[in-house]
Amino acid sequence: MLREESIHQKITEEAKKQIDEMDIVLPSRYSMLFTDIAKEMEVDLGAETFISNESIEDKVIEHAAQLGDSATKAVDAMENNDSASLQEVIDETLKLREEIASLRSAVYEDALTGAFNRKWMQDHFMTSEGTHFRSKGVFVIVDMNDFKYINDNFGHVSGDKVLSFITLQLQRSGGKVIRYGGDEFCIMFESDATVESVGQKMHIIRETVIKKQLKVEDKRFKTSFSYGISSFETEEEVTSVIEAADSKMYEDKIQIKARLSKMKG
DSSP states (O other): OHHHHHHHHHHHHHHHHHHHTSSOOOTTHHHHHHHHHHHHTTOOOOTTTOOOHHHHHHHHHHHHHHHHHHHHHHHHHHHTTOHHHHHHHHHHHHHHHHHHHHHHHHHHBOTTTOOBOHHHHHHHHBOTTSSBBSSOEEEEEEEESSHHHHHHHHOHHHHHHHHHHHHHHHHTTSSEEEEEETTEEEEEEOTTOOHHHHHHHHHHHHHHHHHOOEEETTEEEOOOEEEEEEEEOTTOBHHHHHHHHHHHHHHHHHHHHHHHHHHHO
16 A cells, blocks of 8 residues: 555656646646656556546547437437337436536546646636636635645545545635645636635635644644735636636645744744
């Protein structure tokens, strides 16, 4: 188990190193990069780690073909007034709808936390190139404080539980929570939100998290996060908005860490 976690950590570090050299990371690029690096290291990630683009495309083609067949059967059944065949088509279509819903979740949902993923963020908020925003709104970037300490002292399983806990807390903001990568999240708010209103929500959520005592077996600990907020306009460049929020987040990180240090003292 530890060796597996160590290998995954090495793959993650290499992926982050390559991503740092890019001006902007398109949605799904991280998972593809992670998979490619794993292949180079001859590491089998397992079937549930990532769903490849090829398998998703195959499923989409398969479902499209099934929908075409169902439509043809439905027309034939109605022309022949064949209620039994029509009911069969309905049953097939309902089953297909469930499969499509599952596929949509696989494409847009982070498997660990249940938050949206970066592909969802691009498809709903960005242009097809992933370089500009489609509409205006408010963007929040969230980064855990001293998350490595939790992983190192309580294990990665506990770290995963903390990430899921944080996701639930962030979802209370009413915004769309995206797991951006590792222990970093984004929250997207629609055009009716303001930096001030979002800031008030984030402050309340963080205060709740800071006061919460988490428990792993007989050990207790607390956690916190830092955040940065930036509004964006239609057609505004994504990179500039992320950088603005990121800069504010690091300023916040300095302040909150100093505050927490005084509380401990």
